[in-house]
Amino acid sequence: MSPSERRSAILDLLCKRRHETTANLAALFGVTERTIRSDLVALSCSYPIQTIRGRYGGIQLDRELRRDRKFLSPKQEALLRKLARTLQNDDLAVMKSILA
Structure with missing residues (x-):
């Protein structure tokens, strides 16, 4: 190794x-x-x-560190929130799960 x-x-x-x-x-x-x-x-x-x-x-x-978690940058999150306003139904649910 x-x-x-x-x-x-x-x-x-x-x-x-x-x-x-x-x-x-x-x-x-x-x-x-x-x-x-x-x-x-x-x-x-x-x-x-x-x-x-x-x-x-x-x-x-540190308690906050988890390698299995992925984080979005503030710019990425802002763009996804902006795009989420244009989505409906299943697409909106998927986007909300990504942002959560």
Whole structure:
């Protein structure tokens, strides 16, 4: 597994579990804790990753981060809302589900 694949897998795992330790991640991916820490440094440049020291510490993501969610830019949302005014019936329902 390449470093970028491992980092993506770490991020996916943190999105699912929300909290993990470096020791568990190292064992899971078959690498050292130092490798996991360097992966976390690289990931923290792009994602809101927090590390907490202590007995109950570990790694966690911001609660709002979900990789399975997709977001529209404000311009995209404004355009879709403008277009929604011209739609009716099923098309309007589909557009509302996209905006929701």
